[in-house]
Amino acid sequence: MFFASCSRLVASRTAIPFASYRWRLRSNRAYSSASPTYSYILTSSPKPGVGLITLNRPKAFNALSSALFKELNDALSKYDEDRDIGSIVITGGEKAFAAGADIKEMAPLTFSSAYSTNFIAPWSHLAKEIRKPVIAAVAGYALGGGCELALMCDIIYCTANATFGQPEIKLGVIPGAGGSQRLTRAVGKSRTMELILTGKNFSGKEAGEWGVASKVIDGGKDELLEAAIQTAETIASYSRVAVIAAKEVVNKSQELSLREGVDFERRLFHGLFGSKDQKIGMSAFAEKQQPQWKNE
Known part of the structure; x- marks a missing residue:
């Protein structure tokens, strides 16, 4: 789920800001004339009919939070209502799509506070409410909630060296944003049991072999995003x-x-x-x- 803290799961690595990538968002227009200013995401329309959302918390490896999801849901809803947009791409950075969630937000929660506020229910907005096709373009880490966010999308493209996983068991909890359900439908009960009960990660290459991802890109973030946007543009060209x-x-x-x-x-x-x-x-x-x- 979301509990895969970037700081914990990547603790053995030096925190490195996202490498700048060559891809330039050739935005012909903002997605609406009243496009809001977001703090945790970026939005653009790089091709006709395509809405692009980039998770943008690079110093935190795109750790997911309620504030980020509020912005993500707002952007998704606006694209869904925009007659000029036919498909949507969600991506992250070179090092992480989303390496987990913001543990600082969740650590103080009690059962009563989480239950009474229906904590993380808004995280399912993408799967429940968005009618237009959504493609996840995954590079780097997609752990916990990041993996679940990708699984909520209709199509997953990833780089061969992307890293997926549901390591919540290492933190004394379980997936809570659909990971156990969607992963089982993608790879079967036995493999999902192994992944969730051991907290083991799996690579982008394995994601393609197992049917989690529909396309695995051997190149880097540029090639990945280009492929995802090209597919989104094709989808947007139809009725x-x-x-x-x-x-x-x-x-x-x-x-x-x-x-x-x-x-x-x-x-x-x-x-x-x-x-x-x-x-x-x-x-x-x-x-x-x-x-x-x-x-x-």
């Missing part, structure tokens, strides 16, 4: 209506039986015949033209 429906039916496969899932898929399939984009897409195909989507 927003169809893309949202496609995300919904795939997610339902994780919750419904096969029969229920197929029935649900068919209902959404039938429903898309009431959209303008279905008529546009099929007419363009028949006429060998590029569709000009209305996103309606």
Whole structure:
């Protein structure tokens, strides 16, 4: 979960500020005319239809906190509502996507304070509320809550030397932001048991082999981000209506039986015949033209 403290888990290493990377955010516009100023994240639109969110606590290895998630949820919601945005990328830095959470915030909590305030419930906003596809571009550490944040995304791209893990057991706790559930669905019960009960990490290469990540990049952060943004741009080039429906039916496969899932898929399939984009897409195909989507 989030308890994988950067200071604890990377204690044996000297704290090194994020290396500056060559990638430049070729932002054509701010994502809204009233774009807020954030303290813990950066936002831009590097390609048409793509919203980019960069976690930005480099000195803390992007340690996750309630304040950071408040900003992240705000940016995600604004991108989700923006008709010019079709897909979203979340990334971190060269050394860490998010190496854990802010232990200083959590250490003083008691059961009653955590329970009564429903602590970390807002961390699930991405998985529960965001309808547009979200790609995680993971380099460096993605531990505890960082791993869980990546698992909440629809697609994970990572570098081969990225480091994933759910090491909460080392701190006397367990994953609490969905890690035990989503990781089990990705890699199976036995492997998840081993990872969570031992606190062992796994590499980006292993993430690709096990099906956690859909693409593993042999290069560095630049190449990773370029690949993620390119995929996001491709997704954003399609009908927003169809893309949202496609995300919904795939997610339902994780919750419904096969029969229920197929029935649900068919209902959404039938429903898309009431959209303008279905008529546009099929007419363009028949006429060998590029569709000009209305996103309606």
